[in-house]
Amino acid sequence: MRRWYVCGLREVRKAIKSGKARAVLLAPNIEQIEAEGGLIDSVDDIIAGCGAAAVPVVCALSRKKMGEVYGFRKRMSAIALLEVGGVAELFETVLGLAAEGRARWAESHPEQAAADAAAAAAAAAAVAEATAQLAAEKHVAGD
DSSP states (O other), X not given: OOOSXXXXXXXXXXXXXXXXXXXXXXXXXXOOOOSTTSHHHHHHHHHHHHHHHTOOEEEOSOHHHHHHHTTOSSOOSEEEEOOOTXXXXXXXXXXXXXXXXXXXXXXXXXXXXXXXXXXXXHHHHHHHXXXXXXXXXXXXXXX
């Protein structure tokens, strides 16, 4: 049986790393646990991985509502969509609405938006550098 989505921070991270995720839905009310390897680190990893893989991130619905939409009684923090066949038009609409929401938020929070853009650029540069370094190491090992 083919899976259309995966739930949970760990499964979402796996889907992004394997290149299977088409989009990621994140609940904006994820708890702020800043311990080493805590939820904030997991969410940051997911967002950075999405940026590196050009996977769109949509922040919408509360954790409780996200669980209800997917038919669970438990709360959910993240969902990775693996397939959008049959709902491609609706999927594009959701991505468009998310882009509009991000633009409106950036207009109302210009300083935070600039800081977020700088952080995203730094993360993308770090990912590119690490990728280049791994490629160079593979090339040297292959010789």
